[in-house]
Amino acid sequence: AQRVTQPEKLLSVFKGAPVELKCNYSYSxxxxxxxxxxxxxxxxxxxxxxxxxxxxxxxxxxxxxGETSFHLKxxxxxxxxxxxxxxxxxxxxSASKIIFGxxxxxxxxx
Amino acid sequence: EPxxxxxxxxxxxxxxxxxxxxxxxxxxxxxxYWYRQILGQxxxxxxxxxxxxxxxxxxxxxxxxxxxxxxxSNFTLKxxxxxxxxxxxxxxxxxxRxxxGGYGYTFGxxxxxxxx
Numbered sequence: 001a002q003r004v005t006q007p008e009k010l011l012s013v014f015k016g017a018p019v020e021l022k023c024n025y026s027y028s029x030x031x032x033x034x035x036x037x038x039x040x041x042x043x044x045x046x047x048x049x050x051x052x053x054x055x056x057x058x059x060x061x062x063x064x065x066g067e068t069s070f071h072l073k074x075x076x077x078x079x080x081x082x083x084x085x086x087x088x089x090x091x092x093x094s095a096s097k098i099i100f101g102x103x104x105x106x107x108x109x110x
Numbered sequence: 111e112p113x114x115x116x117x118x119x120x121x122x123x124x125x126x127x128x129x130x131x132x133x134x135x136x137x138x139x140x141x142x143y144w145y146r147q148i149l150g151q152x153x154x155x156x157x158x159x160x161x162x163x164x165x166x167x168x169x170x171x172x173x174x175x176x177x178x179x180x181x182x183s184n185f186t187l188k189x190x191x192x193x194x195x196x197x198x199x200x201x202x203x204x205x206x207r208x209x210x211g212g213y214g215y216t217f218g219x220x221x222x223x224x225x226x
Contacts, residue, residue, distance in 0.1 A: 034214050036214075036217075042219070043201075043217045043218060043219040043220065044153070044201065044203075044217040045217070046214040046215070046216075049214060086153060088214075096141055096143075096158045096160065096165055096166060096205075097143075097155050097158055097166050098155070098214070098215060099155060100145075100152055100153040100154075100155075101152065102151070102152040103152065103153075
């Protein structure tokens with residue numbers, strides 16, 4: 001069965017400190033992984049896709065198939081990074097549905 | 111940048127009443143979805159829709175729920191007889207393509223449904 005696990009409900013770090021939001025998944029095939037972000041009172045927005053290997057707003061995420069992880073990282077946190085972050089999985093080609101983890105609230109302290 | 115539009119932003123309804131939640135997906139998108147998020151819980155998949163029919167639905171999406179695309183632009187979610195436990199934020203999403211190319215969804219801002 002497909003599952004996305006985000007073990008931390010809340011992560012609080014100081015401005016300028018490194019950030020790592022953990023995500024582990026359960027799927028036997030080749031998944032597509034995403035990170036979505038939801039700022040206060042705004043809609044869910046796509047932040048990163050593993051397939052594009054991009055860096056958005058200083059965030060990166062590497063798919064580690066051996067550890068079945070897709071952790072989100074940023075070397076220096078900024079106050080505007082405070083938001084809810086959701087890791088998400090689609091089970092691969094021809095699949096449509098994306099399933100979400102339970103989310104981690106990131107709070108950046110000044 | 112194109113957006114997915116949802117109306118209303120907040121709806122209060124009495125238990126047992128029918129509600130229709132409306133969504134206007136991005137115009138060149140072909141795949142449409144409804145998700146819900148009960149307060150404090152995860153975002154849950156309800157249904158996906160492609161080529162004028164349901165392509166997948168979750169166990170939450172029982173006979174009380176239905177979706178349709180009546181006029182080629184709107185995408186609606188109907189709950190026939192609402193229950194207290196239907197109170198949640200309902201998100202519509204659309205995508206240009208399905209899996210295989212890493213295409214994500216574009217989400218609407220949600221409709222908060224409160225059943226009293």
